[in-house]
Amino acid sequence: MESISVLESEATKFFSLPLCEKQKTGQTQPYGYGHKRIGTQGDVGWVEYLLLTTNQDPSLHSFQTLRVALNNYMKSVKKMACEILEMMADGLKIQPRNVLSKLLMDEESDSVFRVNHYPPCPNVQPLSGNGNGNGDVIGFGEHTDPQIISVLRSNNTSGLQISLREGSWISVPPDQTSFFINVGDSLQVMTNGRFKSVKHRVVTNSVKSRLSMIYFGGPPLSEKIAPLPSLMRGDQQSLYKEFTWFEYKKSAYNSRLADNRLIHFEKFAAS
Ligand SMILES: C=C1C[C@]23C[C@@]1(O)CC[C@H]2[C@@]12CC[C@H](O)[C@@](C)(C(=O)O1)[C@H]2[C@@H]3C(=O)O
Ligand SMILES: O=C(O)CCC(=O)C(=O)O
Numbered sequence: 001m002e003s004i005s006v007l008e009s010e011a012t013k014f015f016s017l018p019l020c021e022k023q024k025t026g027q028t029q030p031y032g033y034g035h036k037r038i039g040t041q042g043d044v045g046w047v048e049y050l051l052l053t054t055n056q057d058p059s060l061h062s063f064q065t066l067r068v069a070l071n072n073y074m075k076s077v078k079k080m081a082c083e084i085l086e087m088m089a090d091g092l093k094i095q096p097r098n099v100l101s102k103l104l105m106d107e108e109s110d111s112v113f114r115v116n117h118y119p120p121c122p123n124v125q126p127l128s129g130n131g132n133g134n135g136d137v138i139g140f141g142e143h144t145d146p147q148i149i150s151v152l153r154s155n156n157t158s159g160l161q162i163s164l165r166e167g168s169w170i171s172v173p174p175d176q177t178s179f180f181i182n183v184g185d186s187l188q189v190m191t192n193g194r195f196k197s198v199k200h201r202v203v204t205n206s207v208k209s210r211l212s213m214i215y216f217g218g219p220p221l222s223e224k225i226a227p228l229p230s231l232m233r234g235d236q237q238s239l240y241k242e243f244t245w246f247e248y249k250k251s252a253y254n255s256r257l258a259d260n261r262l263i264h265f266e267k268f269a270a271s
């Protein structure tokens with residue numbers, strides 16, 4: 001895929017510019033260029049990034065080649081995310097098969113795209129005590145993704161880890177020819193817990209830099225996030241209270257990265 005290598009080299013060029021140049025993305029908070037700070041609640045990581053909405057052309061006027069490469073990639077990755085959601089619907093034996101993908105195809109779909117750059121990090125003190133106790137420095141702290149589905153691609157530098165049920169972390173081997181698919185909190189709710197949003201994080205590498213690009217497919221803001229009726233058998237009950245994506249997103253964006261965001265929306269949460 002030639003377009004991916006163009007995007008990767010343009011993104012690498014972008015991140016190697018002086019800070020004052022990188023800040024000229026023409027995007028307003030929370031979008032555009034950011035570094036170290038993640039979200040608004042005080043989370044920090046050894047990372048710099050570009051955060052963009054997918055339903056408008058990323059302004060990035062001073063970075064035309066990057067902008068074109070991003071636009072092309074965003075279109076292709078959205079198509080791939082829709083195909084994956086359709087295969088998931090087939091696997092769940094639910095009809096119509098576009099019941100999930102249509103939310104990403106909607107003109108109002110609230111999807112975001114992120115390019116993360118983790119420069120090599122000499123093993124200094126873990127940032128804000130978020131380290132894993134092994135001297136690793138956290139690039140992106142543990143969290144689940146709030147949307148429906150995330151499609152991640154990275155260069156050949158390791159760093160991504162997922163949390164297993166008993167709390168240990170395992171590395172996702174980096175592979176620039178593969179995509180890493182993550183179930184988001186919203187898909188967990190829409191499948192009434194059959195698919196789980198898995199906690200993940202990124203630890204830095206002391207020698208190599210990591211570049212990752214993630215498409216976060218989200219529904220329109222007004223969409224009700226609830227178990228799909230065709231999945232509910234007999235008198236099965238929803239594990240979650242009713243809410244819209246707007247309500248969930250608002251609550252998620254007011255939380256810290258590591259927080260359990262779904263707990264406030266569970267019907268039977270232990271008190
Ligand atoms: C600390 C935060 C950053 C985040 C918004 C939040 O309050 C909690 C969820 C975070 C996350 C994780 C997945 C995506 O990278 C992201 C863009 C998203 O939609 O939710 C980030 C948010 C962010 O970086 O602003
Ligand atoms: O950069 C990565 O590899 C993962 C980052 C991530 O999980 C996120 O941006 O939500």
Ligand SMILES: [Fe+2]
Nearest residue numbers: 143144145200
């Ligand atoms: Fe994530």
